[in-house]
Amino acid sequence: MIPFDFEYYKPDTVEEAHKLYTQLNLKGKKPIYYGGGTEFISMARMNNRYAGAVIDIKGIPECNVNKIEKGKLVMGSAVTLTKIAESNLFPLLGYISRRIADHTIQGKITLGGNLLGTIIYKETMLPLLLTECQLVIYGRDGNRIVNIIDIYDRGLNLNEGEVLVQITIDEKYLTLPYRHVKRTKLEKIDYPLITMAAIKDGDNISVAFSGLYQYPIRSLEVERLLNDSKLPKKKKVLQIVNNLGIEVLDDIGGSSEFRKFIMEDMLNQVIEKLQEVC
Amino acid sequence: MIEILEPSIVTLNVNGVDRKVTVKPSDTLLFTLRNELGLTGAKPGCENGDCGACTVLVDGWPIKSCLMLTVEALGKNILTVEGLKNTTIQKAFVENFSFQCGYCTSGFLMVCHALATVQPDANEAVIEEWLQSNICRCTGYEEIGNAIKSTLNQINTMQG
Numbered sequence: 001m002i003p004f005d006f007e008y009y010k011p012d013t014v015e016e017a018h019k020l021y022t023q024l025n026l027k028g029k030k031p032i033y034y035g036g037g038t039e040f041i042s043m044a045r046m047n048n049r050y051a052g053a054v055i056d057i058k059g060i061p062e063c064n065v066n067k068i069e070k071g072k073l074v075m076g077s078a079v080t081l082t083k084i085a086e087s088n089l090f091p092l093l094g095y096i097s098r099r100i101a102d103h104t105i106q107g108k109i110t111l112g113g114n115l116l117g118t119i120i121y122k123e124t125m126l127p128l129l130l131t132e133c134q135l136v137i138y139g140r141d142g143n144r145i146v147n148i149i150d151i152y153d154r155g156l157n158l159n160e161g162e163v164l165v166q167i168t169i170d171e172k173y174l175t176l177p178y179r180h181v182k183r184t185k186l187e188k189i190d191y192p193l194i195t196m197a198a199i200k201d202g203d204n205i206s207v208a209f210s211g212l213y214q215y216p217i218r219s220l221e222v223e224r225l226l227n228d229s230k231l232p233k234k235k236k237v238l239q240i241v242n243n244l245g246i247e248v249l250d251d252i253g254g255s256s257e258f259r260k261f262i263m264e265d266m267l268n269q270v271i272e273k274l275q276e277v278c
Numbered sequence: 279m280i281e282i283l284e285p286s287i288v289t290l291n292v293n294g295v296d297r298k299v300t301v302k303p304s305d306t307l308l309f310t311l312r313n314e315l316g317l318t319g320a321k322p323g324c325e326n327g328d329c330g331a332c333t334v335l336v337d338g339w340p341i342k343s344c345l346m347l348t349v350e351a352l353g354k355n356i357l358t359v360e361g362l363k364n365t366t367i368q369k370a371f372v373e374n375f376s377f378q379c380g381y382c383t384s385g386f387l388m389v390c391h392a393l394a395t396v397q398p399d400a401n402e403a404v405i406e407e408w409l410q411s412n413i414c415r416c417t418g419y420e421e422i423g424n425a426i427k428s429t430l431n432q433i434n435t436m437q438g
Binding site: 001002004005006007008009010011012016037038041042044045054056058059082098101102103104105107108188189 | 333
């Protein structure tokens with residue numbers, strides 16, 4: 001049971017949603033946009049999250065799109081992980097979605113919820129960082145379209161009241177060779193110790209990680225070393241792992257040393273599996 | 279736009295019947311089913327989305343009712359274990375001894391029923407993927423697996 005009351009709104013348009021947010025915020029209602037609600041409900045139950053009003057965006061048609069249009073994959077922020085996995089329009093993202101929480105909950109978690117929640121892993125962010133996707137965000141001045149690279153800094157930095165409407169990915173990325181590895185402490189269904197996603201575009205391998213730091217990361221420095229053809233495999237992997245800095249997570253899930261050990265194995269896999277793909 | 283700002287009387291379609299019920303926006307579907315509608319088949323376990331004992335079907339898909347607001351279910355078809363009377367999966371659970379203490383049974387029944395309906399050609403990997411959403415502390419997984427497999431076999435035999 002949720003130990004506090006709130007108001008529930010389900011607008012039909014993104015304009016309505018934003019207007020509501022602005023009005024409710026001015027009234028001090030502490031509104032939130034609501035997608036699948038799994039994180040909000042479980043945290044609210046423990047009094048770790050509060051909202052005086054929830055604005056359910058699942059009734060907004062643009063937020064429910066999941067199709068390829070004009071050379072781009074367009075995914076609404078209210079599309080569930082199940083729909084992403086079942087449609088399989090972007091196999092890497094589908095594969096990652098199938099390993100978040102469990103099958104039943106995947107039918108409730110939305111793409112936007114996973115990207116903008118407070119849980120640090122946000123594994124669906126990895127393919128989005130690798131494909132340098134664009135985000136359609138609705139705010140005070142209407143829609144704005146931004147490259148994820150321009151708005152991502154340890155998380156998606158939206159302005160107060162802005163709604164994430166859609167994510168668009170260039171079709172050319174959807175069929176690139178990829179690799180996804182998720183390692184957990186014990187159970188198959190768990191938060192990751194580390195999740196890695198990689199794609200190969202031409203001769204270039206791009207790689208992103210979740211669980212390594214407090215936020216998902218794609219590091220150009222890691223990729224520079226990974227793609228340096230003059231460095232032998234063992235040396236490049238060691239250089240990457242030894243230069244991860246002091247921010248590597250060190251918690252009850254796994255020590256930083258253990259995470260580095262896992263990452264070493266993952267990088268070896270990426271090099272072996274993707275370098276042999278033409 | 280739907281607005282529910284305070285406790286309100288709404289209509290929920292549960293097991294094919296429209297039921298009027300008073301809900302607060304913050305009520306979970308699990309709470310409403312059990313405490314307002316008297317449908318106690320969905321069980322409160324972890325209430326955190328981990329155990330699956332509270333699973334019901336919403337428009338044919340399994341949902342953990344502890345992680346759904348009742349107001350999100352407006353206009354949708356809710357199926358609880360009380361609506362599975364005399365179904366193939368119910369018989370299969372009995373015939374395969376697929377329960378011990380019984381607390382997880384209603385959740386497993388709902389997931390298995392959904393799987394048999396949505397994906398009757400499911401292979402071993404798909405069955406495992408779906409059933410991993412639920413936990414049986416008596417560890418009766420083998421028998422539960424046998425029940426869903428026998429149900430899928432029956433469906434596929436009937437379809438020729």
